[in-house]
Amino acid sequence: MTRGDAMTSTTYPDQATTIEDLLVVLRAEAGAFDEDEADADDEDEDDDEDEREAAGAGEDGHLTALDHGLQCAAVLRGEHPDGLELQVAGLVHDIGHRLQPGAPELHGVVGGRYVAGLLGDRVAALVELHVDAKRFLVKVEPSYRAHLSRGSAQTLIAQGEALSDAEVVEFAAKRHAADAVVLRRADERAKVPGRPVAPLEAWFEILERVASAVA
Numbered sequence: 395m396t397r398g399d400a401m402t403s404t405t406y407p408d409q410a411t412t413i414e415d416l417l418v419v420l421r422a423e424a425g426a427f428d429e430d431e432a433d434a435d436d437e438d439e440d441d442d443e444d445e446r447e448a449a450g451a452g453e454d455g456h457l458t459a460l461d462h463g464l465q466c467a468a469v470l471r472g473e474h475p476d477g478l479e480l481q482v483a484g485l486v487h488d489i490g491h492r493l494q495p496g497a498p499e500l501h502g503v504v505g506g507r508y509v510a511g512l513l514g515d516r517v518a519a520l521v522e523l524h525v526d527a528k529r530f531l532v533k534v535e536p537s538y539r540a541h542l543s544r545g546s547a548q549t550l551i552a553q554g555e556a557l558s559d560a561e562v563v564e565f566a567a568k569r570h571a572a573d574a575v576v577l578r579r580a581d582e583r584a585k586v587p588g589r590p591v592a593p594l595e596a597w598f599e600i601l602e603r604v605a606s607a608v609a
């Protein structure tokens with residue numbers, strides 16, 4: 395993918411109906427941060443921060459959003475080898491940043507909606523809840539905040555900061571909340587520029603398996 399391709403304005407459907415719909419967004423993630431790096435010294439710092447949150451890259455990192463998703467999926471695969479839905483959720487958890495750029499507070503909801511019909515309610519819930527899982531962890535584990543990347547710490551403000559006591563109870567009671575926290579912890583450990591992981595192609599069969607279980 396060229397830099398020009400990466401920044402081409404794209405309109406995506408609200409919901410993916412095929413694996414290819416999903417792959418189009420994931421492939422766009424492969425170029426997102428490259429283009430952003432080219433603009434790193436530009437005045438558009440807010441967009442830069444959105445991209446860093448999408449990629450999870452540190453201030454000086456060289457990590458695409460796809461690298462981040464692949465690393466997140468790989469972390470989850472290592473820890474939960476039988477958890478295909480959890481792994482796939484890790485792969486796609488930040489696609490909302492591509493689907494609706496500039497709205498980090500909505501990326502979980504947008505991404506969850508996109509994959510729900512294709513990958514099922516559990517994957518959709520994990521994608522949606524990974525945002526509040528960050529707010530949950532910041533509340534219940536005060537040291538967690540120190541593990542957030544700069545971009546993630548900044549978007550935490552737009553996302554509502556730490557959950558309140560009442561919201562902690564509400565979040566914890568949700569179905570899949572515990573797995574969303576597992577995903578979130580993997581998310582924070584999936585931001586290592588240059589870490590070798592399986593490529594996107596290695597996930598095609600697993601995506602098909604998860605999708606076929608929904609159909």
Ligand SMILES: [Fe+2]
Nearest residue numbers: 450487488581
């Ligand atoms: Fe992430």
